[in-house]
Amino acid sequence: MTTVALRWVHRNLFAKPFDAALSLVVIPLMAWAVYAFAYWVLVQAHWQVVGGSFKVLMTGIYPADQLWRAWFSVATICAMFGAGLGLSVRPGRAALTVVALVVTLTGVMVAVAIDAHSGMLAAGSAALGVAAWCGVHRSALDQRLALSGLLAGVVAIFVVLSPPGFDVWGGLLLSVVLTIAVSILTLSFGILLALGRQSRITSLRLISTAYIETMRSVPLILVVYWIWIIVPLLAPDTSVPGLLRGMAGFALFFAAYVAEYVRSGLQAVPKGQIEAARSLAMSSWTLNVDIVLPQALRVVVPSLVGQILDIFNGATLVFIIGLTDFLRAGQMILADPQNSGRTYEIYVFLFAVYLAIGGVITYASRRLETHLARGSR
Amino acid sequence: MNAIQVPAATISRDVIVGIARLNKSFGTFHVLKDIDLDVGRGEVVVIIGASGSGKSTLIRGVNGLEMYQSGRLTVDGFDMPTEADREIGGERELARIRKGVGMVFQQFNLFPHMSALDNVAIAPIRVRGHTPDEAKANALRLLERVGLRDHAHKFPDQLSGGQQQRVAIARSLAMAPHIMLFDEPTSALDPEMVGEVLDVMRGLAREGMTMMIVTHEMGFAREVADRVVYIDHGRILEIGTPAEIFDRPTHERTRTFLSRVLRH
Ligand SMILES: Nc1ncnc2c1ncn2[C@@H]1O[C@H](COP(=O)(O)OP(=O)(O)OP(=O)(O)O)[C@@H](O)[C@H]1O
Ligand SMILES: [Mg+2]
Numbered sequence: 001m002t003t004v005a006l007r008w009v010h011r012n013l014f015a016k017p018f019d020a021a022l023s024l025v026v027i028p029l030m031a032w033a034v035y036a037f038a039y040w041v042l043v044q045a046h047w048q049v050v051g052g053s054f055k056v057l058m059t060g061i062y063p064a065d066q067l068w069r070a071w072f073s074v075a076t077i078c079a080m081f082g083a084g085l086g087l088s089v090r091p092g093r094a095a096l097t098v099v100a101l102v103v104t105l106t107g108v109m110v111a112v113a114i115d116a117h118s119g120m121l122a123a124g125s126a127a128l129g130v131a132a133w134c135g136v137h138r139s140a141l142d143q144r145l146a147l148s149g150l151l152a153g154v155v156a157i158f159v160v161l162s163p164p165g166f167d168v169w170g171g172l173l174l175s176v177v178l179t180i181a182v183s184i185l186t187l188s189f190g191i192l193l194a195l196g197r198q199s200r201i202t203s204l205r206l207i208s209t210a211y212i213e214t215m216r217s218v219p220l221i222l223v224v225y226w227i228w229i230i231v232p233l234l235a236p237d238t239s240v241p242g243l244l245r246g247m248a249g250f251a252l253f254f255a256a257y258v259a260e261y262v263r264s265g266l267q268a269v270p271k272g273q274i275e276a277a278r279s280l281a282m283s284s285w286t287l288n289v290d291i292v293l294p295q296a297l298r299v300v301v302p303s304l305v306g307q308i309l310d311i312f313n314g315a316t317l318v319f320i321i322g323l324t325d326f327l328r329a330g331q332m333i334l335a336d337p338q339n340s341g342r343t344y345e346i347y348v349f350l351f352a353v354y355l356a357i358g359g360v361i362t363y364a365s366r367r368l369e370t371h372l373a374r375g376s377r
Numbered sequence: 378m379n380a381i382q383v384p385a386a387t388i389s390r391d392v393i394v395g396i397a398r399l400n401k402s403f404g405t406f407h408v409l410k411d412i413d414l415d416v417g418r419g420e421v422v423v424i425i426g427a428s429g430s431g432k433s434t435l436i437r438g439v440n441g442l443e444m445y446q447s448g449r450l451t452v453d454g455f456d457m458p459t460e461a462d463r464e465i466g467g468e469r470e471l472a473r474i475r476k477g478v479g480m481v482f483q484q485f486n487l488f489p490h491m492s493a494l495d496n497v498a499i500a501p502i503r504v505r506g507h508t509p510d511e512a513k514a515n516a517l518r519l520l521e522r523v524g525l526r527d528h529a530h531k532f533p534d535q536l537s538g539g540q541q542q543r544v545a546i547a548r549s550l551a552m553a554p555h556i557m558l559f560d561e562p563t564s565a566l567d568p569e570m571v572g573e574v575l576d577v578m579r580g581l582a583r584e585g586m587t588m589m590i591v592t593h594e595m596g597f598a599r600e601v602a603d604r605v606v607y608i609d610h611g612r613i614l615e616i617g618t619p620a621e622i623f624d625r626p627t628h629e630r631t632r633t634f635l636s637r638v639l640r641h
């Protein structure tokens with residue numbers, strides 16, 4: 001391993017003629033940093049801590065004998081993601097090869113880090129995602145049907161995960177499920193707010209505008225915390241789990257931003273489109289759902305996907321209401337004196353996972369963007 | 378609103394569009410002044426006039442895209458809801474009228490996120506409740522009729538202007554309208570594409586479709602029109618057969634207008 005790294009450094013440091021003074025400084029510095037990091041990753045780091053606490057990182061304090069529920073969710077999320085990909089990206093040979101490689105690698109890594117059983121489950125889930133990708137692409141599934149499938153998937157995840165109680169959800173699973181659920185809630189509520197802000201009914205317009213402007217002028221953490229403490233006051237007899245309260249806070253906050261994105265999209269739809277739809281006797285509902293929103297949304301897809309990333313990254317804030325998200329789970333592991341020297345390993349792992357997920361989401365949005373640009377003027 | 382159905386006695390059966398003493402203003406700007414015009418079943422009425430004279434406003438009023446302040450406008454025997462009616466929910470009455478009125482715009486206004494086929498099929502599915510299968514089969518028939526069967530799966534940005542306008546005509550026809558409105562359907566087209574659109578419109582006229590057409594194509598107007606209406610500054614100055622209007626205009630203004638457009 002050392003020799004590989006050394007050879008890499010040799011080739012890049014000394015094989016090139018240095019033509020600029022800048023590269024004299026920058027290249028060695030970067031090479032040194034990369035070398036040092038690679039050396040640390042490959043030689044010095046004790047990655048056992050990640051394998052040993054994998055369950056906590058992924059699911060927090062979710063009961064160990066109920067983990068099949070978590071695996072069900074992983075498989076469902078993979079299938080949903082694959083299906084979403086199938087709507088926009090053709091499963092070409094190159095892409096499939098890369099994905100197959102990643103799937104195998106993930107399976108092997110999980111198998112090595114934990115056990116063969118988990119490795120197979122991980123690889124199986126990923127394979128399911130690939131199958132959904134190819135299947136959806138081949139069948140040219142209707143977008144409405146895909147959307148219903150997505151909703152059904154999210155509901156299924158909640159139904160399957162909830163029996164041990166919402167309070168035990170944690171880790172990366174919590175972050176991801178929260179992001180998916182909040183994104184869906186946010187999008188639907190945000191669209192309604194945007195339409196409300198454009199409504200001819202004055203009271204609706206005022207309420208929507210006031211709501212959007214208020215939410216946009218306060219910090220996320222405040223809204224989340226505020227919803228968390230106010231729900232028990234409003235409904236003293238019922239106990240709404242902290243997770244659901246947290247989700248509500250996130251959704252209420254981000255919906256205001258979605259509303260603004262959607263509004264800019266709505267304004268980009270030419271007036272002639274609305275007149276054409278009206279002259280075909282379309283109702284306001286049809287006009288919005290079939291003509292205006294599809295055109296408005298595709299303009300703002302990049303912003304909306306960026307928003308999903310914001311939600312995912314913002315989900316780290318749920319620790320303030322006592323939930324154990326991915327980042328918090330990492331910190332919990334470090335709180336164990338046994339792992340006190342493993343700070344860098346955990347944080348590098350967290351960083352890598354956040355980076356990978358962020359990268360995948362960004363990539364997906366780019367593809368979606370090109371796909372949606374189809375047929376635009 | 379509740380008395381949308383017009384008493385049978387007031388309107389002859391064969392009048393599809395009845396316009397009486399219609400007035401329309403944009404704010405303080407009086408656009409349409411005391412318009413009187415009846416369009417009979419199967420009739421082709423061509424509206425001509427200088428830019429800004431109110432042709433678009435008049436024709437758009439017939440399917441409620443513009444509202445009027447006073448006078449009377451009936452379509453298919455239904456009273457067009459006034460501005461006040463719409464405030465309190467005249468949209469449904471409006472939709473009922475619009476089902477029978479097709480409209481073709483200067484800028485085509487095809488839905489850019491749908492294929493030509495879906496553009497034609499969407500309204501019958503969503504508005505008339507047809508099944509997607511029957512709507513698409515019918516859409517294919519209509520696209521064939523406008524000579525675009527082979528382009529059914531293309532998106533609007535893959536079609537030429539003339540082709541887009543023909544899809545737009547098919548889209549309107551899919552609702553099986555009793556009357557078709559055309560607002561300068563060829564004005565946004567390159568000259569070599571004007572003919573293909575006019576051919577489709579000629580076909581419609583031959584089949585007895587009732588049409589109101591705003592156009593600057595005077596040769597076409599002379600050929601298909603049963604009556605030509607000349608509008609000047611929001612007022613109907615002359616109505617007559619093409620021969621009357623084009624060959625023996627009674628008003629000096631009409632003569633001036635015609636000499637100006639015919640010279641081009
Ligand atoms: N939404 C509006 N608000 C205010 N004024 C308007 C509006 N629409 C049209 N007008 C004015 O009303 C007058 C009539 O417009 P209209 O579009 O009916 O003319 P037109 O005869 O169709 O002209 P063209 O041949 O240029 O299409 C014009 O002076 C125009 O500026
Ligand atoms: Mg006009």
